[in-house]
Amino acid sequence: MAHIPEGIISGSLATYGFALSGVLSVWTGRTFTMKNIPKISLVTAAVFCASLLHFPLLGTSVHFTFVGLAGILLGPAAFLSVLVAVLFQGMLFQHGGLSTLGVNAFNMGMAALAGHYLFQARHLFPRMQRGTTVFALLAGFGAAFIMVALLAATLLLTGFPAAVVGTLFVIYIPVIFGEGLATGFLAAALVKSEKGGVFYKSR
Amino acid sequence: MLLVPALLLFSFVSPVSAHRMLITEDGEYLRIIYDNNAPASNATVVLLGEGDRVLWEGNADQDGRIKPAIKQFTRIEASDGLGHRAVYIQGEVRREIPRPLAAAIGVSFFLFIASLGNYITKNKSLTN
Numbered sequence: 654m655a656h657i658p659e660g661i662i663s664g665s666l667a668t669y670g671f672a673l674s675g676v677l678s679v680w681t682g683r684t685f686t687m688k689n690i691p692k693i694s695l696v697t698a699a700v701f702c703a704s705l706l707h708f709p710l711l712g713t714s715v716h717f718t719f720v721g722l723a724g725i726l727l728g729p730a731a732f733l734s735v736l737v738a739v740l741f742q743g744m745l746f747q748h749g750g751l752s753t754l755g756v757n758a759f760n761m762g763m764a765a766l767a768g769h770y771l772f773q774a775r776h777l778f779p780r781m782q783r784g785t786t787v788f789a790l791l792a793g794f795g796a797a798f799i800m801v802a803l804l805a806a807t808l809l810l811t812g813f814p815a816a817v818v819g820t821l822f823v824i825y826i827p828v829i830f831g832e833g834l835a836t837g838f839l840a841a842a843l844v845k846s847e848k849g850g851v852f853y854k855s856r
Numbered sequence: 857m858l859l860v861p862a863l864l865l866f867s868f869v870s871p872v873s874a875h876r877m878l879i880t881e882d883g884e885y886l887r888i889i890y891d892n893n894a895p896a897s898n899a900t901v902v903l904l905g906e907g908d909r910v911l912w913e914g915n916a917d918q919d920g921r922i923k924p925a926i927k928q929f930t931r932i933e934a935s936d937g938l939g940h941r942a943v944y945i946q947g948e949v950r951r952e953i954p955r956p957l958a959a960a961i962g963v964s965f966f967l968f969i970a971s972l973g974n975y976i977t978k979n980k981s982l983t984n
Contacts (some may be wrong), residue, residue, distance in 0.1 A: 691970040691973045694969040698963050701962050708892070713940065746891070747952070761930075798933075817938060820938065
């Protein structure tokens with residue numbers, strides 16, 4: 654699900670979402686350069702389309718987000734990329750609402766940032782064989798896990814019963830695994846074709 | 857330069873009202889589905905009258921179908937308990953872009969920005 658539609662969360666929670674997303678956009682936007690715009694735009698297009706890869710599961714509908722992938726490719730700028738993708742998903746696919754844009758962008762953008770930091774942790778193990786693939790896999794899993802945890806927290810703050818947390822994680826297990834595997838395979842393919850330069854590098 | 861494609865894009869945009877869960881009329885039944893046509897079999901449906909007074913409440917079956925016991929209402933709300941929600945107002949006309957076209961519009965916009973960024977960067981490096 655990932656996108657919270659209109660009419661679910663309270664006005665104050667929506668306001669907090671906009672405030673937090675705004676602060677994080679300014680903070681992560683510092684890494685934005687004109688040189689990066691083509692790469693950021695292409696990754697944003699991929700994240701934008703990812704929500705069309707949905708499938709029915711246990712009476713509900715879930716979809717991919719590829720926020721972990723955005724994190725390993727864009728670094729902190731992934732937050733802004735995800736924010737723009739969520740805005741476009743809301744406008745063109747009616748996934749999520751405009752009043753919940755802040756909360757949705759925060760939940761998914763934080764997941765992208767988590768993916769970035771998990772992937773950066775590979776530098777702590779420089780001698781590890783296939784470290785890039787292993788940490789990309791972890792980044793994909795971790796980002797999707799964080800996204801579901803933040804979504805669950807949002808629903809709990811809104812007044813949904815605590816049981817919804819367990820249900821969300823059960824429903825999202827295939828998505829968490831799918832995102833991890835897709836991110837890991839992509840990283841492995843990029844390394845194998847010697848295109849590892851597309852991964853985010855801090856200056 | 858970005859204003860023209862942005863204005864074009866916003867002119868195509870439909871209002872955010874139906875979200876990912878949809879309520880459709882199917883004869884005497886209501887059908888609660890997701891936008892990939894999968895039935896929302898966990899959905900709880902509430903029929904509301906004037907002043908948001910609850911008139912009737914029921915659960916959708918395995919196919920996402922439900923037959924309301926009453927026919928006079930002003931609004932229907934459906935929720936699957938996991939954050940998906942749909943609202944249906946009698947007589948409301950929905951204006952939606954077909955999904956493939958919406959995807960094409962979005963991707964075209966991002967490709968345009970990517971091309972523009974690439975063009976500006978290359979021009980800058982040539983002039984320096």
